[in-house]
Amino acid sequence: MNSEIMSKYAEIAFGFLKAFTVGGLICMIAQVVINYTDLTAGKILVIFMVSGIVLQGLGLYQYLVEFAGAGATVPISGFGYLLANGAIQGAQKGLFGAITGSFSAASAGISAAIVFSFVMALIFRSRSKKN
């Protein structure tokens, strides 16, 4: 019993280590790209989201998600994985599912981003002048 609990804790701790390493590595790849190309945030978001979609389209990104958990789903490429996965699952139901799948999988994230940003914009004022 005791060793069972210990092994569960060890598993969770190992999960954090994997999430830190894989998530950090993905961000480091992005930093290397920025260092050598001077791309802006918008383009980095596009590149990583599309690469997540392409990797999951080839059926590869899910292995990274199984291995690293949040380390693979938290970076924006994980959002791309979610889009592609929704489209693939929708495609099994038919043409309509193939078209609606990607947006419905991402709807939680997109709705949250829009609603929370709207609320925050109502509450806060721009402080870019102050620093």
Added chain:
Amino acid sequence: MTGRDNENLNKKYLEYVDSLSPPTSHFKNCLRAFGVGGLICCVGEFFRVVLRDVFLLTGDELAGTVSITLIFLGTLLTGFGVYDRIGRHAGAGSIVPITGFANSVASPAIEFKTEGMVYGLAAKMFIVCGPSLVFGVVSGTVVGLVYWLIAL
């Protein structure tokens, strides 16, 4: 002073500034991006473990709730001006995680609020993240169509 002299002076001044400014360390940048990105993913992992083991969520609901929580934190920290301060040091470490996506939505919304609710806040909200949504949905739909054609 003639125009050419002025140009030379500017050039010399820029060289002088370059010689005095500290060299941008690519290695240090990468290390910071690794650390901050990894830490944000660990926060995500923390919420994943708590939501899975305490609130007993699974599958899509689990992944979606973790995303929503992180997006909420990202927009809140953007509102307080903390996220931009992190981003100044962390570079890609703060852009690539989903909190960076939330920051890219909230930051222009807050900044352009002064230009009005409709053409300021609402329209400028997508100025940074809009392209990634466009390319994301287009390529996601292409993947869906390809899988549908293969299954036919």
